[in-house]
Amino acid sequence: MIERIEALRAQGQDAVAAASTSEALEELRVRYLGRKAELPQMLRGVAQLPPDERGAVGRAANQARQALEALIDARAGELGAGELETQLREDTVDVTLPGAPVQPVGRMHVLTATQRLLEDIFLGLGFTVLEGPEVESVHYNFDALNHTPTHPARARTDTFYIERPQGPQPGSPEELVLRTHTSPMQIRAMEAHPPPLYVVIPGRVYRPDSDATHTPQFHQVEGLAVDEDITLADLKGTLLAFARATFGETREVRLRPHFFPFTEPSVEVDVSCFHCEGKGFLRDGTRCYLCKGEGWLEVLGAGEVDPNVYAYVPTTDHNAPGYDPEKVRGFAWGLGVERAAMLMYGVPDLRLLYANDLRFLEQFG
Numbered sequence: 001m002i003e004r005i006e007a008l009r010a011q012g013q014d015a016v017a018a019a020s021t022s023e024a025l026e027e028l029r030v031r032y033l034g035r036k037a038e039l040p041q042m043l044r045g046v047a048q049l050p051p052d053e054r055g056a057v058g059r060a061a062n063q064a065r066q067a068l069e070a071l072i073d074a075r076a077g078e079l080g081a082g083e084l085e086t087q088l089r090e091d092t093v094d095v096t097l098p099g100a101p102v103q104p105v106g107r108m109h110v111l112t113a114t115q116r117l118l119e120d121i122f123l124g125l126g127f128t129v130l131e132g133p134e135v136e137s138v139h140y141n142f143d144a145l146n147h148t149p150t151h152p153a154r155a156r157t158d159t160f161y162i163e164r165p166q167g168p169q170p171g172s173p174e175e176l177v178l179r180t181h182t183s184p185m186q187i188r189a190m191e192a193h194p195p196p197l198y199v200v201i202p203g204r205v206y207r208p209d210s211d212a213t214h215t216p217q218f219h220q221v222e223g224l225a226v227d228e229d230i231t232l233a234d235l236k237g238t239l240l241a242f243a244r245a246t247f248g249e250t251r252e253v254r255l256r257p258h259f260f261p262f263t264e265p266s267v268e269v270d271v272s273c274f275h276c277e278g279k280g281f282l283r284d285g286t287r288c289y290l291c292k293g294e295g296w297l298e299v300l301g302a303g304e305v306d307p308n309v310y311a312y313v314p315t316t317d318h319n320a321p322g323y324d325p326e327k328v329r330g331f332a333w334g335l336g337v338e339r340a341a342m343l344m345y346g347v348p349d350l351r352l353l354y355a356n357d358l359r360f361l362e363q364f365g
C-alpha cells in the first residue's frame, strides 16, 4: 500500500510539472486530490486497516497529499502569473490607431473657429479671455449697465425672462433672464478684478427674434478696457487692429455716433468694405452687393464706458483703488460672431450657420 502511495505521488509530481495551463492543472487537482481520487479515498479508508498498518499508511498518504497540494498551488501561481502577462499583452489596445474603416476627423464649426480667431486677435493685443453665465440677473443684464427702468430691451417680449413660482417678483433686480448680450460680464469682470483691466468675453446670448437675419440664440465677443488714461483713440486703434486682422490689412474703420445706455459717447463701428475696397461699386461698375454701395460694413457697437457704470461696481471684492469714476476711463465694444463669420467667409444666409448641413460645414477649417 505504501508503494502505491509513493507511485501516486511520483506520478502526480511529474504530471504537475508537465502541466502547461491553469486549466490542465485544475484537472490534475481533481484527478489526484478530488473527492473520488485514489489518494483521498485511501486516507478515508485508513480506519479500516489493521491497527499496526494504520500509522504508517496514514502518515505516508497524508504526506503525499500535502506534497501534491503544495506543488499544485506553487505551479498554479507560476502559470497564473504567466497567463495574466500574456493576456495583458494580447489585450493591449492602441487607442491612437485610426479606426477601421478609417473615420473622417471632425473639425471645428465655423462659428467656434471664428470665435477662437477673434479671441486670438485680442489676446495678441494684451486682453485676457473671460467667460460668464448665460442665465443672468436683471441687475447685471440691465440695471448695472445703466438701462433706465423703461428701456425697451427690458420688455417681456424682447428678452427671455425665466419665471419661477417662488422666484423674485417680475421686474425685480434679482429676476433671471437669458442674457441678451455679453455686456453684463463687464460688471462681473470689474467686481472680480481691480483696474487696469483688459478683457474680452465671448459667449452665447439670447433674444426672442427669429427670421432670415436673426436666430433666438447667437454669439457675441464683448471687450472692456479700463485704465487711467484711455481715450476714444485707443478704442479706434484697437478696433482698427481687429478689422485688419479679420478683414484684411488695408481696412479702415469709421466711428458713427450712436446710443447705448452704458457708453458715452457711444459709436457704431464700420469697416471699409473688403469686397469693393471701400468704393461701393465693383470694377464692372455695378453696385457692390456686400456693402450695398455704401463702401462701409457695420460690424459692432462700442463706446467709452459711461462713468455711471463704475458706480454699480462695489469695491468690496478687491481692495482700493477700485473703479473711481473720477480716476478711471475705459472703452468697451460688443461684436456679433455670426456677423463677423458671414462677412469673413461670404456666408449669404445666417440660417446656414445653424442648419448643420455637412456640405456647408465641410467648406471651413
Ligand code: DAH
Pocket: 180, 181, 182, 183, 222, 223, 260, 262, 263, 301, 302, 303, 304, 331, 332, 333, 334, 335
Ligand atoms: N451690448 C450691445 C448689444 O448687444 C453691444 C455693445 C455696444 C456692447 C456698445 C458694448 C458697447 O460693450 O460698448 O447690442
